[in-house]
Amino acid sequence: MDALALVGIHKSFPDTGTVALSGADLRVARGEIHALVGENGAGKSTLARIACGMLAPDRGGIEVRGSAVAFRSRRDAERAGIGLVPQYSMLAEGLTVAQNISLGHEPRRLGLFYDSRRAEYEAAMLAQRYGFSVPADAVVAALGPSQRREAEILRAMARGADILVLDEPTSILDESETRTLFDLLRRLRAAGAAIVYISHRAREILDLADRVTVLRDGVALTTLAAGQLDECGLAELIAPTGACASGRDGASAPGQPVLQFLGAEAGPLGPVDLVVRSGEIVGVAAFAGNAMDTLEDLSAGVRLPDRGTVAAFGLSMDRLRRRGHRIAYIPTDREGRGMSLRSSLRDNVLAGRLSGYSPVEYAARKTPHADALALAKSMDVQGHMAAPAEALSGGNRQRLVLARELDKRPELVVVANPSQGLDPAARSKALGAIRKARDQGAAVLVLSQDPDDIRDLADRAFVLYRGKLKPIDSEEAGGLSALLTGART
Amino acid sequence: MNSFLPEVAMVTIAALAPILAAALGGLATEYVGVLNIALEGLIMAGGFAYVAVGGTWGPAAGMVAAITVPAVLALAQDGFARKARADAFVVGLAMNMLIPGAASVMSELIFGTKGVVALSALASGTLAPGAVHVPVVGPVLFSQRWSDILALLASAVVALGLALTPFGLRLRAAGMKPESVELAGLSPGRLRDGAYALSGAACGVAGMAMAAAIGAWVPNLSAGRGWIALVAIYLGRKRLKGTFLASLSFAALLALATLAQAVPSLPAGLLGAVPYLVTAVAVILGSAARGQYARKIKA
Numbered sequence: 001m002d003a004l005a006l007v008g009i010h011k012s013f014p015d016t017g018t019v020a021l022s023g024a025d026l027r028v029a030r031g032e033i034h035a036l037v038g039e040n041g042a043g044k045s046t047l048a049r050i051a052c053g054m055l056a057p058d059r060g061g062i063e064v065r066g067s068a069v070a071f072r073s074r075r076d077a078e079r080a081g082i083g084l085v086p087q088y089s090m091l092a093e094g095l096t097v098a099q100n101i102s103l104g105h106e107p108r109r110l111g112l113f114y115d116s117r118r119a120e121y122e123a124a125m126l127a128q129r130y131g132f133s134v135p136a137d138a139v140v141a142a143l144g145p146s147q148r149r150e151a152e153i154l155r156a157m158a159r160g161a162d163i164l165v166l167d168e169p170t171s172i173l174d175e176s177e178t179r180t181l182f183d184l185l186r187r188l189r190a191a192g193a194a195i196v197y198i199s200h201r202a203r204e205i206l207d208l209a210d211r212v213t214v215l216r217d218g219v220a221l222t223t224l225a226a227g228q229l230d231e232c233g234l235a236e237l238i239a240p241t242g243a244c245a246s247g248r249d250g251a252s253a254p255g256q257p258v259l260q261f262l263g264a265e266a267g268p269l270g271p272v273d274l275v276v277r278s279g280e281i282v283g284v285a286a287f288a289g290n291a292m293d294t295l296e297d298l299s300a301g302v303r304l305p306d307r308g309t310v311a312a313f314g315l316s317m318d319r320l321r322r323r324g325h326r327i328a329y330i331p332t333d334r335e336g337r338g339m340s341l342r343s344s345l346r347d348n349v350l351a352g353r354l355s356g357y358s359p360v361e362y363a364a365r366k367t368p369h370a371d372a373l374a375l376a377k378s379m380d381v382q383g384h385m386a387a388p389a390e391a392l393s394g395g396n397r398q399r400l401v402l403a404r405e406l407d408k409r410p411e412l413v414v415v416a417n418p419s420q421g422l423d424p425a426a427r428s429k430a431l432g433a434i435r436k437a438r439d440q441g442a443a444v445l446v447l448s449q450d451p452d453d454i455r456d457l458a459d460r461a462f463v464l465y466r467g468k469l470k471p472i473d474s475e476e477a478g479g480l481s482a483l484l485t486g487a488r489t
Numbered sequence: 490m491n492s493f494l495p496e497v498a499m500v501t502i503a504a505l506a507p508i509l510a511a512a513l514g515g516l517a518t519e520y521v522g523v524l525n526i527a528l529e530g531l532i533m534a535g536g537f538a539y540v541a542v543g544g545t546w547g548p549a550a551g552m553v554a555a556i557t558v559p560a561v562l563a564l565a566q567d568g569f570a571r572k573a574r575a576d577a578f579v580v581g582l583a584m585n586m587l588i589p590g591a592a593s594v595m596s597e598l599i600f601g602t603k604g605v606v607a608l609s610a611l612a613s614g615t616l617a618p619g620a621v622h623v624p625v626v627g628p629v630l631f632s633q634r635w636s637d638i639l640a641l642l643a644s645a646v647v648a649l650g651l652a653l654t655p656f657g658l659r660l661r662a663a664g665m666k667p668e669s670v671e672l673a674g675l676s677p678g679r680l681r682d683g684a685y686a687l688s689g690a691a692c693g694v695a696g697m698a699m700a701a702a703i704g705a706w707v708p709n710l711s712a713g714r715g716w717i718a719l720v721a722i723y724l725g726r727k728r729l730k731g732t733f734l735a736s737l738s739f740a741a742l743l744a745l746a747t748l749a750q751a752v753p754s755l756p757a758g759l760l761g762a763v764p765y766l767v768t769a770v771a772v773i774l775g776s777a778a779r780g781q782y783a784r785k786i787k788a
Contacts, residue, residue: 054671054672073676074671074673074674075674075675078674084672086672089666090666090668090669090671091666091669092661092662092665092666092669092670093665093666094661094665095658095661095662095669099658099662100662100669103658103662103669103670103673103675104659104670104673104675105673106655106658108655112654113653113654114653114654114657114658155672
């Protein structure tokens with residue numbers, strides 16, 4: 001008997017004219033970690049939302065523990081014991097972790113008032129049980145990405161769910177956090193939970209999953225035992241394009257220094273000395289969330305160092321006139337910094353070019369529209385030009401930001417977690433675009449929590465450990481991840 | 490001069506009652522992220538319902554009507570905006586225009602006049618007329634009208650509900666990130682409905698207090714209190730404490746303007762306009778200050 005079975009699920013979105021699922025099946029057994037894989041836009045997230053009662057299917061059946069159910073709301077699915085860890089944060093930023101976790105099931109005093117002390121106690125106990133460090137009384141806005149993810153997982157577990165759906169949970173986690181999560185998932189599996197694990201990362205899936213269901217164009221292509229697959233075979237199944245033939249190529253020809261850190265210190269970071277020259281890719285692999293965020297903020301000029309200097313083109317970041325230079329910034333916080341979710345795909349992808357149009361040209365819309373189409377196509381962004389960017393899947397959002405930022409031959413590229421949310425084919429295309437920018441003379445700084453990004457991209461590599469940079473040999477492909485995890489302990 | 494401060498306090502509290510009730514009701518809708526712009530109209534609906542129903546069935550029935558009618562109106566307003574996917578701001582503006590017109594038509598039908606409907610039975614008595622001469626507490630508390638005290642109690646209930654109950658928490662969560670309540674198995678739309686119904690009921694209490702204060706329905710009964718309440722929310726930075734302090738400041742201004750009208754040498758008309766002028770200036774200064782603050786953060 002399956003713990004959860006989705007049979008012949010159809011779902012289309014008339015608003016945007018997309019067909020997300022056309023007869024998809026997924027069967028997950030008790031005590032199983034079941035990976036759901038597929039290209040960006042294959043319908044994985046839609047299927048996850050349907051399984052969790054947040055979206056009603058147009059057609060198709062859902063069975064929980066052998067009996068047919070019809071979820072009229074999220075609450076029905078919650079009662080059936082189905083928890084969701086969503087791909088994008090669904091936490092209320094201004095509330096505390098405990099408030100977010102208890103939402104909808106708040107403990108009360110006198111039957112009337114919110115009992116914040118008990119909510120915090122329960123959340124803290126829950127965190128302790130799973131070995132999480134996220135403080136229960138902290139406001140979500142003050143947390144880094146990995147602690148937010150922890151809060152998100154705790155919320156899913158808080159109601160004692162025994163069917164758990166995780167939508168790309170590791171996209172913002174570093175190696176050590178990922179291992180903690182995997183340990184947790186294995187423990188839950190041993191306790192009889194059924195786990196649906198959505199991911200792009202072939203290695204991760206092979207490491208963790210018992211079975212794999214491949215979704216392509218809204219239907220389940222096949223379900224296989226993970227033991228039958230290797231990394232290359234899985235990548236081929238997801239997108240048959242020879243995607244696994246990615247790797248380093250091209251050579252760097254470093255020139256003038258473009259981005260310079262001189263004894264830069266800020267919060268948990270530093271002092272950092274680093275020079276990124278034109279025509280080279282400098283990679284920084286990071287594990288701890290906080291110092292990595294700070295390094296990203298300094299590199300992008302979002303934050304100024306407390307001590308020391310960060311300069312680009314010879315000017316400190318607060319003096320730099322950005323208009324005068326072609327700077328590309330691909331942030332970790334894609335939705336917050338990288339795009340406007342309410343604006344259309346067209347406006348988002350064109351945002352870097354708007355000043356290039358005459359008013360008449362812009363009003364006529366013909367040229368901008370053609371440009372937007374071409375730009376979107378350059379990175380295979382799929383979606384309606386006029387639909388809000390909100391409607392795009394995570395991978396498509398990432399492609400959109402990459403397409404816009406790497407347009408117009410940048411002189412400086414600051415990119416954080418370039419492959420977040422991308423499937424193998426899209427990832428190799430994105431890395432190719434970053435290399436191309438380097439070959440055309442850009443100075444590129446890559447910050448990533450995924451050691452593979454650094455291995456595949458960096459000409460020179462560093463590891464960020466306890467707020468300091470240590471040089472490492474980027475050619476040592478396998479050694480990097482060992483180094484990352486080794487340095488931690 | 491000895492009686493001046495207690496008198497200011499007394500008139501301030503009376504002026505505070507309708508403004509605070511309306512402002513806190515509005516704050517509930519601000520919590521869910523869709524500020525109800527129709528506070529002014531809903532106050533009028535409450536006042537008219539009090540007089541129209543209370544005139545036949547007595548003040549108690551009038552109070553029930555004053556709470557339920559605007560609550561249902563606000564619920565319908567939000568229901569329409571959500572179902573028709575209309576702009577909540579525009580629907581709210583339409584409410585502000587529709588309600589006075591509808592009240593005027595119904596006033597003609599029920600009372601045969603579009604003007605003032607004075608019903609002395611609906612005028613609220615004071616809390617303890619016998620104890621008015623007790624120093625300080627006498628004028629400040631015991632000479633307050635029942636209706637104003639009720640409105641302040643209702644405001645306290647709304648404030649407690651917003652600050653300390655799961656309902657208030659859910660409203661805030663829905664305003665910050667609708668998906669967070671959706672994932673918790675709640676409906677953001679229902680929560681928005683609840684906030685709107687609450688804003689209607691609170692404005693109804695404010696309207697009741699204003700009508701009971703004079704024992705009459707007059708066209709334009711609300712006299713801008715709904716707009717002042719909106720400004721109080723805005724100047725209070727959309728927080729509970731701030732909204733309370735801003736409401737109190739406006740009430741004190743209104744009280745001073747009222748008391749100053751008793752001074753024969755001052756132009757009464759100008760004095761009556763002072764609170765509204767101050768409101769306008771406060772909005773301009775407030776938004777200018779916020780603009781500077783925003784620029785500072787950006788830099």
